[in-house]
Amino acid sequence: MSVTTDTRPLDLLADFPAIPAGWAYLDTAATSQKPKPVLDAINRGYGETYATVHRGVYQRSADMTLAFEAARERVARFIGGKPQETVFVRGATEAINLVAACLLENRDSPHFLKRGDRILLSMLEHHSNIVPWQMVAEKVGAHIDVIPLTADQRIDLDAMAAMITPAHKLVALAHVSNVLGSVLDARRATEIAHSVGAKILLDGCQAVPRLPVDVAAIGCDFYVFSGHKLYGPTGIGVLWGRYELLDAMPPWQGGGSMIDRVTFAKATYAPPPGRFEAGTPHIIGVVGLHAAVDYVERIGLDRIHAHETALVRQAREALGQINSVRLFGPEDSAGIVSFAVEGVHPHDVATILDEANVAIRAGHHCAQPLMDALGVPATARASFGVYNGADDIAALVKGIERVTRIFG
Numbered sequence: 001m002s003v004t005t006d007t008r009p010l011d012l013l014a015d016f017p018a019i020p021a022g023w024a025y026l027d028t029a030a031t032s033q034k035p036k037p038v039l040d041a042i043n044r045g046y047g048e049t050y051a052t053v054h055r056g057v058y059q060r061s062a063d064m065t066l067a068f069e070a071a072r073e074r075v076a077r078f079i080g081g082k083p084q085e086t087v088f089v090r091g092a093t094e095a096i097n098l099v100a101a102c103l104l105e106n107r108d109s110p111h112f113l114k115r116g117d118r119i120l121l122s123m124l125e126h127h128s129n130i131v132p133w134q135m136v137a138e139k140v141g142a143h144i145d146v147i148p149l150t151a152d153q154r155i156d157l158d159a160m161a162a163m164i165t166p167a168h169k170l171v172a173l174a175h176v177s178n179v180l181g182s183v184l185d186a187r188r189a190t191e192i193a194h195s196v197g198a199k200i201l202l203d204g205c206q207a208v209p210r211l212p213v214d215v216a217a218i219g220c221d222f223y224v225f226s227g228h229k230l231y232g233p234t235g236i237g238v239l240w241g242r243y244e245l246l247d248a249m250p251p252w253q254g255g256g257s258m259i260d261r262v263t264f265a266k267a268t269y270a271p272p273p274g275r276f277e278a279g280t281p282h283i284i285g286v287v288g289l290h291a292a293v294d295y296v297e298r299i300g301l302d303r304i305h306a307h308e309t310a311l312v313r314q315a316r317e318a319l320g321q322i323n324s325v326r327l328f329g330p331e332d333s334a335g336i337v338s339f340a341v342e343g344v345h346p347h348d349v350a351t352i353l354d355e356a357n358v359a360i361r362a363g364h365h366c367a368q369p370l371m372d373a374l375g376v377p378a379t380a381r382a383s384f385g386v387y388n389g390a391d392d393i394a395a396l397v398k399g400i401e402r403v404t405r406i407f408g
């Protein structure tokens with residue numbers, strides 16, 4: 001089958017040394033490959049400019065601290081936030097656990113959950129945006145409610161508006177689904193949450209690499225993402241929170257850097273973001289994340305979004321012509337296509353594709369409740385990044401045609 005393209009390729013493959021010629025890497029939703037400017041920043045960071053931050057009185061450490069805080073400013077600006085609201089964490093998982101522990105579970109928080117309070121999630125959440133809330137709810141005797149999906153597999157905001165009550169203290173939703181690619185109307189979801197006084201956290205893991213994000217325009221309370229899906233290093237991520245909320249939250253981990261003054265009688269704590277950054281941070285992770293943000297902004301998130309939605313359209317069109325393929329998710333998914341081949345386990349699909357040099361993900365994608373709702377044990381998932389083009393889709397489609405031949 002021939003695949004036609006109406007998109008100009010971004011032609012960035014040469015920036016990615018870990019993608020050899022002829023390899024279709026279609027697993028960016030799990031983690032993205034790293035462009036040279038990020039690799040260079042990491043090398044320079046460890047190989048030329050390395051020192052600790054926030055503590056040293058010598059020049060090298062002062063310079064490293066300036067670079068670290070410049071990265072915070074850059075990352076904050078990237079999502080429309082302020083540096084003092086931008087906390088560096090290990091990743092989205094850690095960010096969500098931090099909010100669950102400090103905002104909801106700690107009795108020193110003005111927003112701590114009480115028995116009978118409720119948390120609102122959606123059917124398509126990643127386990128990272130389910131389990132931390134479940135753990136808190138179990139401890140305090142709170143309840144979790146789940147927003148269903150629309151027929152075209154988006155979070156149903158009409159249903160959300162109908163089911164939310166003043167007992168709901170927190171809403172946590174994916175900005176973009178890691179399985180379906182569905183894009184949330186984040187502003188409307190925020191308005192609905194705020195209409196009953198609930199706080200809202202948005203899981204932006206799949207959104208920040210795929211579309212422009214502005215937390216101020218959205219109006220949300222917390223926004224989280226991982227650096228490694230944004231062409232940056234692993235082990236670094238961001239918790240953005242409204243300053244007054246962060247400022248009212250008690251600390252999470254105790255240790256160096258998060259304090260104001262320590263005696264054996266008592267410790268007092270630093271203001272945000274330092275209060276939530278105990279210990280020596282992932283200094284070069286932060287430097288790498290800065291380079292990653294520069295990289296995607298140089299390309300332009302609008303361009304990346306247009307490119308990836310066009311790839312999705314092409315992939316859905318081509319795969320949709322194969323009789324045994326069932327497609328999941330909405331037509332306008334932001335760079336992610338989940339599908340099933342009738343009678344073939346997704347793991348077998350992915351294995352056969354791997355033989356053809358096409359890397360996709362197969363499994364439950366850390367979204368088992370969504371798999372239950374879709375009525376499948378797993379899906380095959382192709383997800384796109386700035387390095388992908390029509391060739392990759394052609395290779396995917398050829399591979400799926402081979403799968404259907406093998407399984408007859």
Ligand code: PMP
Pocket residue numbers: 029030091092093094126128129174176177178203205206226366
């Ligand atoms: N949420 C979503 C939507 C994700 O795609 C992922 C990563 N698959 C996570 C949360 C968790 O991110 P991490 O494992 O980097 O903490």
